[in-house]
Amino acid sequence: MAKILASKNGTKKDAITQKAAGLFRKKGFASTSMRELAESIGVEASSLYNHIGSKNELLQTVCFKVANDFTVSLTEVEKKAVSTVTKLKEVIGFHIEMMLNNHDEVYVANHEWKQLREPFLSNFLLQRNSYEGRLVEIIKTGIKKKELKNIHPNIAVLTILSAVRSVEFWQRKKNNINSKELESNIIDHLINGLIK
Amino acid sequence: MAKILASKNGTKKDAITQKAAGLFRKKGFASTSMRELAESIGVEASSLYNHIGSKNELLQTVCFKVANDFTVSLTEVEKKAVSTVTKLKEVIGFHIEMMLNNHDEVYVANHEWKQLREPFLSNFLLQRNSYEGRLVEIIKTGIKKKELKNIHPNIAVLTILSAVRSVEFWQRKKNNINSKELESNIIDHLINGLIK
DNA sequence: GCATTAAACTAATAAGTGTTAGTTTTGCAA
DNA sequence: TTGCAAAACTAACACTTATTAGTTTAATGC
Numbered sequence: 507m508a509k510i511l512a513s514k515n516g517t518k519k520d521a522i523t524q525k526a527a528g529l530f531r532k533k534g535f536a537s538t539s540m541r542e543l544a545e546s547i548g549v550e551a552s553s554l555y556n557h558i559g560s561k562n563e564l565l566q567t568v569c570f571k572v573a574n575d576f577t578v579s580l581t582e583v584e585k586k587a588v589s590t591v592t593k594l595k596e597v598i599g600f601h602i603e604m605m606l607n608n609h610d611e612v613y614v615a616n617h618e619w620k621q622l623r624e625p626f627l628s629n630f631l632l633q634r635n636s637y638e639g640r641l642v643e644i645i646k647t648g649i650k651k652k653e654l655k656n657i658h659p660n661i662a663v664l665t666i667l668s669a670v671r672s673v674e675f676w677q678r679k680k681n682n683i684n685s686k687e688l689e690s691n692i693i694d695h696l697i698n699g700l701i702k
Numbered sequence: 703m704a705k706i707l708a709s710k711n712g713t714k715k716d717a718i719t720q721k722a723a724g725l726f727r728k729k730g731f732a733s734t735s736m737r738e739l740a741e742s743i744g745v746e747a748s749s750l751y752n753h754i755g756s757k758n759e760l761l762q763t764v765c766f767k768v769a770n771d772f773t774v775s776l777t778e779v780e781k782k783a784v785s786t787v788t789k790l791k792e793v794i795g796f797h798i799e800m801m802l803n804n805h806d807e808v809y810v811a812n813h814e815w816k817q818l819r820e821p822f823l824s825n826f827l828l829q830r831n832s833y834e835g836r837l838v839e840i841i842k843t844g845i846k847k848k849e850l851k852n853i854h855p856n857i858a859v860l861t862i863l864s865a866v867r868s869v870e871f872w873q874r875k876k877n878n879i880n881s882k883e884l885e886s887n888i889i890d891h892l893i894n895g896l897i898k
Numbered sequence: 899g900c901a902t903t904a905a906a907c908t909a910a911t912a913a914g915t916g917t918t919a920g921t922t923t924t925g926c927a928a
Numbered sequence: 929t930t931g932c933a934a935a936a937c938t939a940a941c942a943c944t945t946a947t948t949a950g951t952t953t954a955a956t957g958c
Contacts, residue, residue: 534816536732540916549936556935561916617813620730661868661879661887668868672860683857691857698894736946745906752905757946
């Protein structure tokens with residue numbers, strides 16, 4: 507009869523969601539059972555339902571929290587009066603730091619969104635398409651301003667968004683590598699491939 | 703009582719494996735049931751077991767086929783008497799073409815390997831670590847020969863291996879984009895970020 | 899036509915799934 | 929100390945899971 511201890515400054519629901527994100531990342535959403543999740547907390551499976559609505563709701567919470575964080579950050583960057591290159595650097599930097607600081611959640615949003623149910627699935631994809639579209643616009647502006655080479659903007663965006671996921675692998679290797687070094691290497695690699 | 707039609711130049715097991723790869727990609731390994739797989743073929747689930755050993759064996763077949771293809775290709779590239787840059791371009795090109803021509807299989811190997819059971823899981827990771835290590839060596843050579851900037855080789859390798867996965871997204875968008883254009887854009891982006 | 903074999907079928911098993919109902923315990927406020 | 933609500937518990941439901949056993953059908957070689 508252990509109690510679910512609420513994480514600092516968070517509800518018990520938050521504590522469950524956090525544990526769930528960890529398990530979903532390690533084992534995958536479908537391969538994680540509510541009994542496993544409950545056990546990792548030290549409670550019976552049915553007790554979880556005093557705090558959450560359903561297993562799928564946990565996934566929704568994780569995915570949309572992440573999606574929202576990225577959207578908000580991008581909006582901030584768009585507002586700034588800086589060069590395209592600076593904007594891109596900030597976006598890439600934010601992705602890398604999100605993956606370093608919210609590893610489980612970002613990983614789950616990246617890998618398990620397929621398991622979302624409608625209408626959440628469509629909603630999630632819509633939000634991501636919008637995000638990508640706004641990045642494409644930034645790059646188009648950069649080309650127009652001759653800051654960037656005349657590359658295909660859509661390809662560049664997807665290349666960048668894929669490349670930043672390399673941080674996932676560094677987590678896997680329990681890297682003792684310096685975070686800042688990691689970040690600056692990736693940014694340089696991706697930006698130097700774009701600028702004139 | 704429909705029969706499993708063997709795909710051209712392949713056994714019935716191959717036909718099942720191919721269908722399985724498609725479903726595993728679309729829905730994930732754990733979320734795909736043998737009944738679904740059977741139905742997609744037009745047969746009862748138990749009938750599959752006349753041809754295959756287990757559900758997990760299907761995943762093993764897919765993952766190790768892909769891993770082997772990459773290993774063989776890399777060995778070929780290593781043998782060639784060409785510059786580091788050319789070698790890297792060929793490796794990147796091979797990744798992109800594999801994803802275009804064997805979309806389901808490569809996707810499954812990239813996303814569902816976690817569901818492999820021991821000892822296959824360890825084996826798979828070993829093979830991938832070895833692959834990454836050999837790419838690191840190529841880059842180290844390129845730095846020594848002053849073909850490449852003095853970047854961190856491990857970071858560069860993971861950035862490249864992540865970036866090539868952007869091809870996944872193009873499949874998702876049923877792109878009408880030219881394959882060659884896609885390939886050359888990605889190669890340029892990644893290589894230009896590395897060379898002096 | 900007959901024997902053999904490949905490969906389908908039906909039926910069942912044992913385990914695991916998310917989730918609900920109903921009950922008991924716990925901790926706090928009055 | 930009592931009353932109440934939060935949150936734990938046990939037990940069960942209704943399915944679904946991969947897989948096996950045993951049987952029947954279809955195709956092949958002689």
